[in-house]
Amino acid sequence: MTTIFGKIIKREAPADIVYEDDLCLAFRDINPHAPIHVLLIPKKAIARLADAQPEDQALLGHLLLAANKIARQLGVEGAYRIVISNGADAGQTVFHLHLHILAGRRFRERPS
Numbered sequence: 334m335t336t337i338f339g340k341i342i343k344r345e346a347p348a349d350i351v352y353e354d355d356l357c358l359a360f361r362d363i364n365p366h367a368p369i370h371v372l373l374i375p376k377k378a379i380a381r382l383a384d385a386q387p388e389d390q391a392l393l394g395h396l397l398l399a400a401n402k403i404a405r406q407l408g409v410e411g412a413y414r415i416v417i418s419n420g421a422d423a424g425q426t427v428f429h430l431h432l433h434i435l436a437g438r439r440f441r442e443r444p445s
């Protein structure tokens with residue numbers, strides 16, 4: 334099923350895109366929880382991290398390295414937090430795998 338993120342990939346919905354390559358796309362969250370709050374998504378529609386398959390191993394590694402690149406690009410490589418919510422009970426609301434990249438404030442607390 335196509336989600337809002339699928340529409341952003343196809344440019345059928347607007348987004349403030351900060352990074353794109355062959356495999357992934359990153360754009361600013363519309364409801365930011367930190368001064369920098371970027372969502373990084375694979376172009377392949379994987380609903381949840383739990384749905385990733387062994388053949389997605391390279392893609393998952395690619396996402397983490399892309400997150401690092403985006404953090405450098407945004408000047409926050411020294412301190413950023415990555416969050417992935419898997420499943421509705423974990424707070425996932427959009428069922429297209431995404432990494433939250435959060436930065437620009439102190440994160441003293443553990444992810445809650």
Ligand code: AMP
Pocket residue numbers: 337346347348360361362363364365372417418424425426427428
């Ligand atoms: P999660 O709750 O982990 O599934 O995260 C979904 C995130 O997507 C939330 O932080 C929303 O604010 C964000 N979001 C939903 N729709 C859009 C959109 N059209 N553009 C940017 N961010 C969005």
